Amino acid sequence: MTHVVSDSAVTQAPPAEAFPTYPVSWYLFGDARELRNGPVTKELLGRSIVGFRTATGRLGVMDARCSHLRANLGNGCVIGETIQCPYHHWRYGVTGRCVHIPHVEEVPAFARQRSYPVVERHGLVFFFNGPEPLFPLPFFADAEPAEFVRARPFGLVLDCPWWMVGANACDLQHFLGAHDRKLCGPAHVETPSPYARHASAPFAVVGHSLRDDFTRWFGGNVVTLSIADWCGTLMFVTARFRRTCSYGMLTSLPLGRDRVFVRGIVFVRRSRNAIGRQLIDPIHLRVRRFFIKEFLRPDAELATRGLLYRPESLLACDEEMARYFAWLAKASANAVGAGAGAAWTAG
Ligand code: FES
Ligand SMILES: [Fe+2]
Structure with missing residues (x-):
């Protein structure tokens, strides 16, 4: 039997202690109706x-x-x-x-x-979670919140540190195994602000489930997945197909260092007329919510069974993830420094 020994990731992922328990960022308090x-x-x-x-x-x-x-x-x-x-x-x-x-x-x-x-x-x-916002409440890039409606949020408690949630999107190796999406082009990553990181990559839809058959028929064979990650606690994910685009937001709430409550909120563009808003938008939201929730199911199942953060075990093929952790530790450290300022305690 041959063992292939891979090199370690070039970027050194930080130790777990580099991440604060409750990073300074925007959090969902709840439904305004409460x-x-x-x-x-x-x-x-x-x-x-x-x-x-x-x-x-x-x-x-x-x-x-x-x-x-x-x-x-x-x-x-x-x-x-x-x-x-x-x-x-x-x-x-x-x-x-x-x-x-x-x-x-x-x-x-x-x-x-x-x-x-x-x-x-x-x-x-x-x-x-700070005296002044370090950045305005974000939304999907180039999208106007007023033009979108949302579905009922879904949520799950995961048995993993909060900083593992966003890492999932940079984990290019897991898309084929967990989601039946095969990388078919280069990934692009940029950091437009100290608190935000954008990543996108094209994937072929290669699954054999009915859901993927429908996805190929309705949307096309290739999807460009993009994620804008803000401080590791707010993520805006778009799945752009040739014929359509899905919008999903993930918002996490750390429950200490080893558990995190993640909620998913699906959006669709609001219909222009009243009939569309009454009749089409609710159905559209239900369908998109079902597909996005099912797409995330493998991640949720893996994470609810406990994922560990082990920076020393990241290999060269995990380089993008190692870079993500390095960025996030810095972003959340910056955030804590600013958020725990005198203005809050004295003011
Ligand atoms: S404890 Fe609130 S007014 Fe006394
Ligand atoms: Fe995933």
Whole structure:
């Protein structure tokens, strides 16, 4: 029996300690409809975080434990433009500043909550894990969010570190084995900002399943897969066929160092007329959601059974992945440095 010994990857992938547990990036808080009946507290990024909507419709996302005696603001209520703590009725505005304490004239400086930049888009609430966004909430390149509608998100908890999720897309070796997609041209990788990495490559659709038969008939034999990865926690994936294009977004939420909750959100271009929006868009979304979810199933099954990060085991054929890890460790280290700045703790 012959053993082929490959060289190690040229780029040295960083040690696991180089990745923060909760990178500074945009995260999905949840569906905006959850906030219709008052504040909601969730355990996210190792903290309790509360979301609420004020009387005029502004959104607030902030630490849920009250700066007075740590009661949970999620058990309080919205009063006008503020959230009121259930315990002693201190009230906080969306910036996190306490604006009212019963029977007290002057609000002390410590009476404030750490608040997060927030954006509502497609009926979803996103927040940035830092005092100021390091980059605006991204979307598919050259696409206008208002021109798209989304499907119901699907989600799964994976037993692997959060930084393994984006690495999957750069793992050119796995596409044939896991997805029946055979690389048929050069891969292009660029880093347009310190926090974003774009990769794209053409693949032949070579599977024999009914799904792939349909894909070839409907879309064509070749697909160009492109992924824009932001800080390893937000990914915008397009699958461009000769006759059509699919849009899928992945958003991950680290649950500590070895588990991550990943949600997939499928988008389609909104129909131009009302009938199309009522009748065609919902069907279109269901079909695309089914195909994209099925495409990702092998990744999900592998990752839910536990994937390890082993930088020392990357070979020359894993070079693109090693480069991805090197970029991501740097991007998330930058992000932490900026996010943990004095403005947040003191402000
Ligand atoms: S614990 Fe919130 S007001 Fe006292
Ligand atoms: Fe994959």
